[in-house]
Amino acid sequence: MALKVHVDVVSAEKELFSGLAEMVVATAELGEVGILPGHSPFLARLKTGQVRVQISADEMQVFYISGGLLEVQPRVVTVLADYAENAVNLDETAAIRAREAARRALAECLSNMQCARTLTEATAQLQAIDHLRRHAHRLGK
Secondary structure, three states: OOOOEEEEEEEOOOEEEEEEEOEEEEEEOOEEEEEOOOOOOEEEEEEEEEEEEEEEOOEEEEEEEEEEEEEEOOOEEEEEEOOEEEHHHOOHHHHHHHHHHHHHHHHHOOOOHHHHHHHHHHHHHHHHHHHHHHHHHHOOO
16 A cells, blocks of 8 residues: 555635545646655745645546645645635636636736736646546546
């Protein structure tokens, strides 16, 4: 049996996941980080992106987050997200529309930070959906 670490993924609104996992991969500000059981403690800021919780060799949950903190202890990994959603609940059509609207707005005004943020968030949601889809395809689901 593989070693596991307790993982909590929470946002201000809700708890999205609490349980044991073999590995956690998160999008930190300085790049993607992978956490295995017994990892050295650290704290990192998370940027808009995805958190992948590898529960077992054939089960993974993918979450979209819009930033937050990652706290790692040897036996516990905590994701404190500003906003988070399970990738299976994301609306791909809405994310595509938001991304296209943000791209059009950016073309008109390159200094608009809200457009850039909307584009980043929509792209991250689509990446989480794509990762979930590719993982399910590999497992034949």
